[in-house]
Amino acid sequence: MLNEIRSKKVSVIMPAYNAAGTIRASIDSLINQSFNDWELLVIDDCSSDDTVKEVEKLIEETSGYDIRLIKNEENRGVAYSRNHGIELSNGEWIAFLDSDDMWERDKLEKQIKHAKELALNEGLIFTGSSFISKDNRRLDYILHVPEMIDRKSLLKQNLISCSSVLVSRKLIMKYKFPEGIKTIHEDFAVWLDVLREIKIAYGIDEPLLIYRIASDSKSGKKSKAAVMNWNTYKYVGLSAIERVYYMLHYIINGIMKWGQIGRAEKWE
Numbered sequence: 001m002l003n004e005i006r007s008k009k010v011s012v013i014m015p016a017y018n019a020a021g022t023i024r025a026s027i028d029s030l031i032n033q034s035f036n037d038w039e040l041l042v043i044d045d046c047s048s049d050d051t052v053k054e055v056e057k058l059i060e061e062t063s064g065y066d067i068r069l070i071k072n073e074e075n076r077g078v079a080y081s082r083n084h085g086i087e088l089s090n091g092e093w094i095a096f097l098d099s100d101d102m103w104e105r106d107k108l109e110k111q112i113k114h115a116k117e118l119a120l121n122e123g124l125i126f127t128g129s130s131f132i133s134k135d136n137r138r139l140d141y142i143l144h145v146p147e148m149i150d151r152k153s154l155l156k157q158n159l160i161s162c163s164s165v166l167v168s169r170k171l172i173m174k175y176k177f178p179e180g181i182k183t184i185h186e187d188f189a190v191w192l193d194v195l196r197e198i199k200i201a202y203g204i205d206e207p208l209l210i211y212r213i214a215s216d217s218k219s220g221k222k223s224k225a226a227v228m229n230w231n232t233y234k235y236v237g238l239s240a241i242e243r244v245y246y247m248l249h250y251i252i253n254g255i256m257k258w259g260q261i262g263r264a265e266k267w268e
Helices: 002-006 023-031 051-061 078-088 107-117 151-156 186-198 219-235 240-267
Strands: 010-016 038-044 067-071 093-096 124-132 138-143 166-168 201-212
Touching: 010 023, 010 078, 023 038, 023 051, 038 051, 038 078, 051 067, 067 078, 093 107, 107 124, 107 166, 107 201, 124 186, 138 201, 151 186, 151 240, 186 201, 186 219, 219 240
Parallel strands: 010 038, 010 093, 038 067, 124 201
Antiparallel strands: 093 166, 124 138, 124 166
């Protein structure tokens, strides 16, 4: 059974920009996976810190692992970096791991097993999340996810965290991340487009992603995120009335989520 699971190779795409302080922990969480049939493509987007040196050092230290460092010729943004990584990848399945996030040890194994149980040739599987502060404190909050989600439900709240996703290569090759648009949530736009085709994405309600809350994720950034959410609705073709309807859900769900995270930060 485990050998069958491991026959499904996974390509992990990691965009990186000035991530020298966190990228080693992120890559270590991949190296420590119970599922070991993977390749990692680190796409450095012209970092000005020691990100490249950290990755090169780690590659030298872990020569038995399939880790590639790709350097963008110019700063192109996270969407381009993900798309470029997908194009250069070899896996049947694609996973995304941001350079400041981490995975629990059995994240990939559980997702590949779930894909096998569902007999998915094309599909998207995501997971719940736990949270860690900028100074590495685990927060007493879990983002739970449903076993299935459709496009209408996702419009009300984006429960698909990019670093939790496992998506079939055939599918993600059809839906590229929008490049050069800094006013939208490009990953949210992709999931909404994907769900036009496959109708349902599948969740594993376990915190297999460890999501790092950035130091700039406070009040002002939430307002910016709300504007980007509105723009994403517009980008994917919602009418003004639809945008207002789903934005109300976004605001209510966001207040509840960030209220719980805020309380968790204070309690730690």
